[in-house]
Amino acid sequence: MNQKLWIQIPNDIKWKNEKPLLKSEFIKLKKNKPRVLYGYDHYILLAKSHDQPPCKYLKLDFETKFEIIRTQVQKKDEEDDSLGQIIGMILMRDFGQAEHPTYKLQGNEKIIIQWREFFQSRINQWQFHSLFRVFKKIGKGNFASVYLAERIEDGVQMAIKAFSKQAAYAEENGKQAIVNELSIMRKLNHPHLMRMYEIYETSNSLYVGLELLQGGSLYDLIKEKAILSTKQIQQIMVGILQGLCQMHQKEIMHRDLKLENILFKQSKKMDSVVVADFGLATHVNEPVYLYCRCGTPGYVAPEVINMKDMKGHYSSVCDIYSLGLVFYLLLTGKPPFPGKSYATVVKQNREANVDFSIKQLQNAPNSAIDLLRKMLEKDPQKRITANQCLLHPFLQEMNQIMLDDNQNDFIEEGEENDLCSRMNALNEESVKFDALRKNQLINSPQSSPGVLATKQLKQQKNIDSQNSLQMNSPLFTGKTDSVDSIPNIGLPQAKQQNSFQASPQIKPSRFKQNIPQQMQQQDNPLLKYTNKKE
Numbered sequence: 001m002n003q004k005l006w007i008q009i010p011n012d013i014k015w016k017n018e019k020p021l022l023k024s025e026f027i028k029l030k031k032n033k034p035r036v037l038y039g040y041d042h043y044i045l046l047a048k049s050h051d052q053p054p055c056k057y058l059k060l061d062f063e064t065k066f067e068i069i070r071t072q073v074q075k076k077d078e079e080d081d082s083l084g085q086i087i088g089m090i091l092m093r094d095f096g097q098a099e100h101p102t103y104k105l106q107g108n109e110k111i112i113i114q115w116r117e118f119f120q121s122r123i124n125q126w127q128f129h130s131l132f133r134v135f136k137k138i139g140k141g142n143f144a145s146v147y148l149a150e151r152i153e154d155g156v157q158m159a160i161k162a163f164s165k166q167a168a169y170a171e172e173n174g175k176q177a178i179v180n181e182l183s184i185m186r187k188l189n190h191p192h193l194m195r196m197y198e199i200y201e202t203s204n205s206l207y208v209g210l211e212l213l214q215g216g217s218l219y220d221l222i223k224e225k226a227i228l229s230t231k232q233i234q235q236i237m238v239g240i241l242q243g244l245c246q247m248h249q250k251e252i253m254h255r256d257l258k259l260e261n262i263l264f265k266q267s268k269k270m271d272s273v274v275v276a277d278f279g280l281a282t283h284v285n286e287p288v289y290l291y292c293r294c295g296t297p298g299y300v301a302p303e304v305i306n307m308k309d310m311k312g313h314y315s316s317v318c319d320i321y322s323l324g325l326v327f328y329l330l331l332t333g334k335p336p337f338p339g340k341s342y343a344t345v346v347k348q349n350r351e352a353n354v355d356f357s358i359k360q361l362q363n364a365p366n367s368a369i370d371l372l373r374k375m376l377e378k379d380p381q382k383r384i385t386a387n388q389c390l391l392h393p394f395l396q397e398m399n400q401i402m403l404d405d406n407q408n409d410f411i412e413e414g415e416e417n418d419l420c421s422r423m424n425a426l427n428e429e430s431v432k433f434d435a436l437r438k439n440q441l442i443n444s445p446q447s448s449p450g451v452l453a454t455k456q457l458k459q460q461k462n463i464d465s466q467n468s469l470q471m472n473s474p475l476f477t478g479k480t481d482s483v484d485s486i487p488n489i490g491l492p493q494a495k496q497q498n499s500f501q502a503s504p505q506i507k508p509s510r511f512k513q514n515i516p517q518q519m520q521q522q523d524n525p526l527l528k529y530t531n532k533k534e
Contacts (some may be wrong), residue, residue, distance in 0.1 A: 005093050005101040006046060006056035013057065015045060022118050025050065026105035029088065035105060039118050058091065060122045062179045065092045065201060067126040068116060069104070081133060081152055086112050092126065120198045121186050128200035128207045132160065143167035148212075158197055159213075163206040173290060177279070180290055182208065184252055184281045192243030194263070194276040215264025215272060222259055222329070229434045230365065232270040233330045234398040236262070239273035240323060241395070242402065244386040247281075248316040255291075256280040257322035258299040259329070271402055284316055297345045298337050299325050302352040303380050317383045324375030325354075331368060332360035336376075352378050367394035 009015065015038070022039035038045040038054055042061075045054035058064060071084035088106040095101070107115075119125070132149045138159070139146030149160040169175040185196040197209035218236070221228070228236075240262060247254060254261075256277060265272035280294050293307045294300075301321035303314045328336045336355070337348035354376050361369060371394045374384040384392070390399040 003093075003095045003101065005091065005103050006058055009045065009054065009057040013043065015040065015054065020045075022114060024107065024111045024115065026088075026107040026111075029104040029106050037105075037115070039115070042122075058093070060119075062124070062183075063094050064123045065094065065100075065126040066090065066116070066119045066123060067092070068112065069106075081130070083130070083152055085109060088112065089115060090126070124199045124201040124206075126201055128202055128205075131200070134160070149209075151209075156197070157212050158209040159211070161208045161210060163208070165204060165206055168206070177290060178206070181278050181281065184278050184283075187250055187252070188247065188278075190243050190246045192239045192274055193246065194274050194278075211265075211274075213263045213265050213274060213276070215267045215269060217260055217264070218262040218273075218326070219259035228270070228330060230368070231398070233327075234395055235270035235402065236273050236330065237323070237327060238390065238395050238398045238402050239271055240275055241386050241389050242399070243275045244316075244319055244323070245390065248319070248386050251284045251316070252281055253284055253316040254278065254281050254319050254322075255304070256295050256299070257319055257326065258296050259326065262326065284313070289313070295322070297342065297349050298335060300349055301380070302350065302378050305346070305350050315380055317380050317385060320375050320383055320386060320389065321377075321380075324372060327372055327375060328354065331364055331372065332358060334358065334360060352376075365394065367392070371395065 018040060020038040020040055022037075024037055026035050026037060027033070028035045034049055036047040036050055036054075038047070042059065044058050044060065046056035046058070047054040067090040068086055069088035069090060070086055073080075073082055073084045075082075086109045088104060089112055090102050090104050092100040092102040116125075131153070132151055134147050134149045136148050137145055138148050139161075143164045145162050147160045147162065148157065150157050163178070168178060171177075182196070182199060185194075189195070194213065195211035197211070199209070200207040240257075244254070254275065256279065257275070261275065261277040263274045263276050264270070265274060280291060282289050282291075288311050292310045292312065293304060295304060297305070299322045301314070301318035304318050307314070325336050328334075337345050339345040339348050356369070356373065361372075371384075371389065371392045374392070375389065377383040389395060
């Protein structure tokens with residue numbers, strides 16, 4: 001049965017009590033009649049004229065799409081990818097039918113651009129290939145590939161993550177998980193949270209435009225035995241916490257904070273830190289979490305990993321515990337749960353017994369130890385919040401500095417910097433601690449801190465069903481080698497190949513081997529573009 005795009009305004013929609021976010025007049029194509037659109041946060045209304053009240057309703061959800069109409073351009077040659085002038089837009093709704101019901105409107109270019117900006121944070125834009133220059137593939141997963149691309153219209157470069165809809169939706173809770181992650185990312189807008197520009201869609205694929213992050217990950221730094229000063233650790237912690245503050249204010253929790261998901265916009269700029277990968281993120285007050293007991297063993301809060309009631313709830317301070325475990329590794333150079341097998345790490349993580357007596361913490365600033373203990377408090381009711389962390393004596397001054405200037409430069413070793421001198425003078429403990437840590441790391445014969453455990457866990461993908469952590473999010477299992485961050489653009493090829501190890505919990509897609517080769521090529525349509533420009 002064919003379904004219509006527009007429906008009568010539902011009785012529970014109280015549009016008369018709300019002010020529209022956008023209101024514009026268009027011409028309905030073919031019939032050449034005026035129409036007025038009213039844009040609200042979760043829906044749009046249609047009226048036949050300004051003199052008549054709205055009479056039709058269209059919900060803004062994952063099934064509703066829009067497409068920009070442009071004038072045709074006479075191409076000079078095959079390489080000519082210039083775009084025509086914007087003259088209108090198409091609204092459509094995907095009911096899973098062969099043809100989508102559509103509604104075509106003509107309007108002023110400035111007005112259409114306003115509506116495009118309104119739609120981009122709410123619904124997907126139909127079509128992709130004519131709108132981007134795709135330079136090369138820079139990451140590959142089970143059914144997702146990442147490409148370096150440039151938006152033709154304005155030259156903005158993005159990391160485009162392309163998904164096969166058939167393969168992704170076929171995963172357990174596949175479509176629901178993708179919709180959840182993308183809707184959460186649409187609600188986030190902070191310099192320390194990975195930005196999602198917009199989402200494009202075709203019949204076969206989803207294309208997610210992500211911020212291009214070129215500074216690598218915290219995992220890279222730890223793996224390379226980078227020696228981070230106390231001030232650099234403060235910059236990393238403050239940046240992450242500032243991003244978490246926005247998430248937690250919106251009642252969203254990340255639930256998978258770990259070294260691989262902490263990235264940098266620029267190399268050697270610790271204050272450019274960004275939290276990425278929202279595949280397990282959820283709203284705190286969801287009636288039932290899509291994934292309840294989830295995360296990566298070694299980084300999970302005790303209330304999450306020990307959850308028995310799969311309909312139970314916990315709060316966003318679970319992220320603070322995970323970040324506390326990262327903080328511990330940054331201060332000590334050692335993982336807080338150093339088990340040599342997957343089962344051992346899970347057991348240690350469940351018990352949540354952190355050793356604060358190790359020698360690497362003996363000379364740490366007292367304020368750092370105090371903050372660490374408060375972040376790793378077992379009882380979530382007693383645990384410190386993200387905002388309280390930023391007001392803690394160990395981070396308070398750096399928080400104010402980074403709030404005042406988000407572009408605060410990374411302090412190079414040996415650089416004469418008034419800020420660095422002033423902060424060191426205020427905390428002589430940090431200077432002594434940094435010197436001791438530097439000496440320990442330089443003279444340490446063992447492998448990079450935190451990496452050994454990851455190598456040992458890598459091959460152990462599953463634990464028994466009773467203890468397993470749920471991680472079936474398609475965006476998680478479809479994660480690419482570059483972990484959404486595209487951290488290695490511009491680096492030598494040899495460097496790219498070894499920059500990341502897959503997270504030990506990534507399960508091989510059970511659909512990858514069953515998809516015919518011909519279909520795999522169809523689901524990866526960008527391959528024909530990758531040789532256009534290197």
